[in-house]
Amino acid sequence: MRFAVNPSSTEPVYAQIVRQVREAVARGVLRPGERIPSVRDLALQLVINPNTIAAAYREMERAGLVYSQRGKGTFVAEISNSSSAAERRRLLQKHVDALLTEATHLGFREEECLEMVRAAAKRYRLRESAHE
Amino acid sequence: MSEVVIQAEGLTRYFGRKKAVDSLSLSVRRGSVYGFLGRNGSGKTTTIRMLLGMLHSTRGQSTLLGCDSENLTPEVKARVGYLSEGHPLFTGMRIGEHAEFFRNYYPTWDRLWLDAALARFRLDPKRRVGTLSRGERAQVALALCLAPQPELLILDDPALGLDPVVRRDFLESIVELIQTEGRTIFFSSHNLADVERVADRIGIIEEGVLRADCGLDTFKENVRRVRCRFREGQRPTISLPGLLRLRWLENEATLTLASFDESRLDRLRELGAEEVEPVDAGLEDLFIDYTAPLSGRV
Amino acid sequence: MWPIIKKELRENTPYLLGAFVIFLLILDFGAFDRGWILLGCPMVLDGQHASWQNTTYYAADAGMEGSWNSACLLLAGAIAWGQVYQERRRKTWPLLVHLPISRSGIIFAKVLAGLLMYLIVCFPLAFLIIARLNTPGVWPGPIYAYMFFPLLTYFLAGAMFYLTAFLSAFRSARWYATKWLPLMAAIPVFIVAECLNRPFFFWEVSTGTPYMSLTVLVLAPLSLVFVIWAIRGQARAREY
Numbered sequence: 001m002r003f004a005v006n007p008s009s010t011e012p013v014y015a016q017i018v019r020q021v022r023e024a025v026a027r028g029v030l031r032p033g034e035r036i037p038s039v040r041d042l043a044l045q046l047v048i049n050p051n052t053i054a055a056a057y058r059e060m061e062r063a064g065l066v067y068s069q070r071g072k073g074t075f076v077a078e079i080s081n082s083s084s085a086a087e088r089r090r091l092l093q094k095h096v097d098a099l100l101t102e103a104t105h106l107g108f109r110e111e112e113c114l115e116m117v118r119a120a121a122k123r124y125r126l127r128e129s130a131h132e
Numbered sequence: 133m134s135e136v137v138i139q140a141e142g143l144t145r146y147f148g149r150k151k152a153v154d155s156l157s158l159s160v161r162r163g164s165v166y167g168f169l170g171r172n173g174s175g176k177t178t179t180i181r182m183l184l185g186m187l188h189s190t191r192g193q194s195t196l197l198g199c200d201s202e203n204l205t206p207e208v209k210a211r212v213g214y215l216s217e218g219h220p221l222f223t224g225m226r227i228g229e230h231a232e233f234f235r236n237y238y239p240t241w242d243r244l245w246l247d248a249a250l251a252r253f254r255l256d257p258k259r260r261v262g263t264l265s266r267g268e269r270a271q272v273a274l275a276l277c278l279a280p281q282p283e284l285l286i287l288d289d290p291a292l293g294l295d296p297v298v299r300r301d302f303l304e305s306i307v308e309l310i311q312t313e314g315r316t317i318f319f320s321s322h323n324l325a326d327v328e329r330v331a332d333r334i335g336i337i338e339e340g341v342l343r344a345d346c347g348l349d350t351f352k353e354n355v356r357r358v359r360c361r362f363r364e365g366q367r368p369t370i371s372l373p374g375l376l377r378l379r380w381l382e383n384e385a386t387l388t389l390a391s392f393d394e395s396r397l398d399r400l401r402e403l404g405a406e407e408v409e410p411v412d413a414g415l416e417d418l419f420i421d422y423t424a425p426l427s428g429r430v
Numbered sequence: 431m432w433p434i435i436k437k438e439l440r441e442n443t444p445y446l447l448g449a450f451v452i453f454l455l456i457l458d459f460g461a462f463d464r465g466w467i468l469l470g471c472p473m474v475l476d477g478q479h480a481s482w483q484n485t486t487y488y489a490a491d492a493g494m495e496g497s498w499n500s501a502c503l504l505l506a507g508a509i510a511w512g513q514v515y516q517e518r519r520r521k522t523w524p525l526l527v528h529l530p531i532s533r534s535g536i537i538f539a540k541v542l543a544g545l546l547m548y549l550i551v552c553f554p555l556a557f558l559i560i561a562r563l564n565t566p567g568v569w570p571g572p573i574y575a576y577m578f579f580p581l582l583t584y585f586l587a588g589a590m591f592y593l594t595a596f597l598s599a600f601r602s603a604r605w606y607a608t609k610w611l612p613l614m615a616a617i618p619v620f621i622v623a624e625c626l627n628r629p630f631f632f633w634e635v636s637t638g639t640p641y642m643s644l645t646v647l648v649l650a651p652l653s654l655v656f657v658i659w660a661i662r663g664q665a666r667a668r669e670y
Contacts (some may be wrong), residue, residue: 007328012349021333037262040311047303049165049220051331186527187669209528220521224441236433237530 001029001036005046015049018032021065025076028125032078036066039074079125134198137144137284137316138161138183142192143177145340152178154340155192160318160333165310167348168320169330171423175340176320177217180288184214195283210238213282215290219273221261223255227255227272231279238280246279252301266293274302285309291326299326306330311421324416334415338423350417355422356392357413360385360405368403377421388413388421433540434526438513439550445512447560449505450551454499457555498559498581502588505551509544510595537665541596548592557579578624588624591616593657600664615657616648 001024005016024030035128036042039057043050057074068074082089103113138160140283145153153175160166165383181187183194194201210383222230250257253271261269274290291299299419303326309315310330321327327334330418336352338342344351357374362368362383370378374390385405389396392410400408448657517523526536560578597612 008325008412010352010410012352041308043311047300047307047329049332050307051163053333066375118411120331181524181669184524185530186524188667206530206532210526212528214524216521216524216527218521220525222437222441222522222525223520225437229440233437234529235435 003037003042003046005047005048008089011080013052014056017053018033018063018065019043021060025079026124026125027067030077034076035073035078040052079127135161135195138194138318139165140179140192140194141195143179143182143189144191145175145182145187146190150339151333153182153189153337156340157192158335158342158345160316162314162316163310164333165306165317166252166319167327167334167420168318168337169324169327169334170320170337171403172322172338174335177288178340180286180320180353183285208424210240210280211283213280213285214276215273215277215285215287215424217288218292219270219290221269221273223262224260226258226260227264229259231257231276234276234279240281240415241279243279244282245281245365248274249305255326265297267298270294271298271301274305275416281312283311283315285315285317285319287317287321289320289322291321291323291398295340299323303330318427324419328415329389332361336419336422344422352415354392355388355390355418357411357417357421358387358389358392358397358400359409359411360387360400361407362405366404370400370403372399377424386411388418390422431531431535431542434475434536435537435546436663438540439547441516442509442512445549448553449508450555453501453555454558455519456504457559458498461505482591495555499587501515501555502552502584503591505597506588506592507546511591511599513544513591514596514599533660534665537600541661544592544596545551545589549588550587552585556585576601580623583623583626587616587620590654590657593654595665597657597661600661602667612657612660615653615656618646618653622650627655 001020003020007013009016011019011108020038021030027033029035037045037051039053043053044049046053057068058068059095061068061074064077064080066074067077083091100113101118108116136159138158139158141157143153143156144151156179167193168176168179171220178187183196183201185204188202196204196212197208199205204212213415222233225233231246235243242385249306250272253268254276255264255268255272261272264272270290270293277287284374290424294302296374306317310317317330328348331348333346334344334348346354362385364383366383367380367385370385370387371388372387374396375387375389376390376393379386386399439482517526526540527533529536554576557580564573594612594614594616598610601609601612
């Protein structure tokens, strides 16, 4: 996976990295169990202060996105979410609203919109089975 | 190891009647990469010289690695790397001789690293320093500065006159150096894109006064650019606390605000703005607005 | 200490060679009315002979004393100012000052290097003068060792001048007029050198004004101490 950061952006660099990893995992570009570069290597590759990279990694570990094994490196974790069904719906609702707001302003019909979502969903690793 | 590697309190320096540095106080912690920013003539080099004990302060004091700047012991000096403005070198010597000259004085000199660095730049140690191009001289000066693996590195405009490839290589050396436990870097630079990549704290000095001294992220959170669009033909007077710069283009205004928060956006909407949104601005843009000449400031 | 000295020597070798040539020309020029020192014309004899009491024509006095003095002075001054201005021009003082040794150590290394360079140029030339005069057919008359005494005294006086010149180049004096003040400290030493070269003159003067000669004799070493102390003080105080 290729990381790319824009230090001039208002979005903090560590947040950019977390976002990119999340997207990559969601799309299957990064698979569970796959190793991501060490803090050291990534800092050198991107030429960014290693503390920033470390902050990103800490955040990702905290969020359960990655896990690290001493001496072996940092690995992508399985996609899992322990929030309640209601909580999960609430979190996604925001993004649904944002999507539909844009779609309305851009003049899309409901079917066109849903079609786009369906087509795009194929590129993501959405869960197959239902939650208990 | 102590936590604070550079400490300055009330540093002041006059040149004749001109006050070059005015009551400057700052403190740099171990492990930090501190970007010391300021326009030409704002007092950066004077401050750095005072920190290194090369210039007496008119008032105030400072310490490096816990040692008073005016009485730096050789033991402390051996742990501090310094690159002065313009990458000066002894032009009569060959590169190899120059390295040997310094090697005598630094017990922590990493010869292998230096040889590798010179090889990477394709610099033959037999070449005379005087025959090197500007960029090559800078590369040598930087390499000689980093070779003793200093605990504290103080650089005065290290990227001056360097091409992008050399600059990037230098940044990589910085990143590599800072990976090692306990190293600190304090550097002044006009290249804000580079500073943005590697610094975690910045200080902005303006006409001798330290006007900002905070984390880079904090600075970028607080100093923000906002774009707002008004109705056709409208150009209301915008007066907000912390407004640094205001530019109009037709009915669109781009403002730069210090101490930004959401209430400012609301205030703009109250003034009649139809669209209000913060925009991305790099450190360079923010710095320019932050240090804009007073006449341009609102 | 040694690396700095080696550095100074290495960096200035071409200049020293040039200085050697110029020094030689000055000497030859000075000996013009007595014949070229190296190019073979025999020296003209005045009919006087040298003796300790009756001081006047020492071999070095045979037209060369005047030029040996001036050449030593010029050399010493050039080396001192050259050393300071070279670093200033290249902006390399910060490089030196930041080295992990004491400030005084750095400056004294430079001063020692300067004196060494001065020696390196003067020594062969003095040797040339002595050798030349000892060559048969050049100086009609016996040659006494003390004839070459002025070579030594002016060499030493020149070394003193080097120290004062270094100090004056090194100080950052506000008014440029006062920058050259340290050179005054060399004056007592030069007077002593003169007196040593012409004891007759010295005795003559001292019988006339005894206190003046004594004062000068005391001042000379004091000057030396003062200059060394001042250099040390400047090394610490100087702003780079």
